[in-house]
Amino acid sequence: MTFSQDVLTRAQPIMDAIMSHPFVQSIADGNVPDDILNYYVEQDEHYLKDYLQVTALTVTKTTDADDIARLLETAQFVSDESKAHEVMLNVTGHHIENWRRSPETQLYTDHMYTSAYHGTYADAIAVLLPCAWSYGVIGCELVARGANNDANPLKEWIEIYAPKANDDIDYNAWRFDALERAVANLNDSQKEHVAQTFLKSLEMEWRFWEAAWKQTQWQFDF
Template sequence: MFSDELKLAAAPIMAEIHKHPFVQGITNGHVDKAALIFYVQQDYQYLSEFIKIYANAITKLTDRNEMTFFANSIDFILNSEIHPHHVFCDVAGVQYEDLQHATPAPKAYLYESHMYRAADTGSLMNILAAFLPCPWTYGEIARQQVAQNANTDDNPFKSWIDFYAGTENDADESLSKRVFSWIDRLASEATSEQRTQAKQFFLKSCELEWQFWEQAFYQQDWHFKSIISQPEAQQS
């Protein structure tokens, strides 16, 4: 199956995500406040763009069941995925509303651009392949953390772990399994070139998931942010 090929190719990246110090910090219950704040600031902006990508995908569909899938995904981001953000904010001791106006950092900007590029190809398989690593890697992270008994009551990130473990359980209808199956159906009718392109979008998104943890852990922002963020009138 094409999905097995994707998972196998991404296995080395997934292994590095599991070992990332930010992810390990969630497992161990200790992440620097600055890293948590930077993560929430960037993820809020990224997920806002994610919603637009889902909306774009709906325009390429004719099947109402498929439309419903993306509509439900939009609802999940808007109304459910704020919970893990609140967990990080509570641990960091900050208000969520104060973190919603950041400028996307370079790697977040790259990830957003990558997603839009997938959408611009007009290929539903490319869109699915590009966005799937987000829920898939988070589900795998939480699954491993649960297996390591990291979601204990004394871990301040217990609710974060339980949230993502709950979205990616072993049920046949879990999000990642549904999308991997969807990609398999599309791949069965695709050319070798189309499958190769979709695989590239998938693997690059996996890399960008690792980069997202990296930028938050080290707060990697624009080096010339003071110049870039100036209003147009001041730059002219």
């Protein structure tokens, strides 16, 4: 079993919980409450800016020209991801107001920066990977379920994240390949640290959905 296969096996319970989360199920049904969509978009706006910066930091941790090119290409996709936000905001009529970062958003982005700054190239890849991978799984499974029907106001959102048969590059396959190459010369303890980095990010993905669903806020003003 490869490192990636082992990590994905360990990750399956978290991914199952994401797929069964009421927010994701409501996206499939096309009936997410407006306040939840607005919260999600506001927090994701914060998250994606940090994701871009962590991606840029990850570029500095490798000399592999192909990996650098792929990282820059994925950064471009993230910068264009505002289209997914527009789909949701077209449903609610909300306009971005730069709400305060929620506790879960702060926790997640702190984890990303810490892993990328202080970890290996493998840690940097691992901390970023669960976001792209989990959204690809969501998109693929919802399309397979027929959730991207014309009656669903979030049809386009689902299709943005679903892998396309005519895509030139399978970026998630590349990400896991890069991860395999990055851990190749690490010892068992270092590999486990990378695995924990990946799994923590994936749990933070679940927590991100949960925070939006429950409208989590800071308890006090400061």
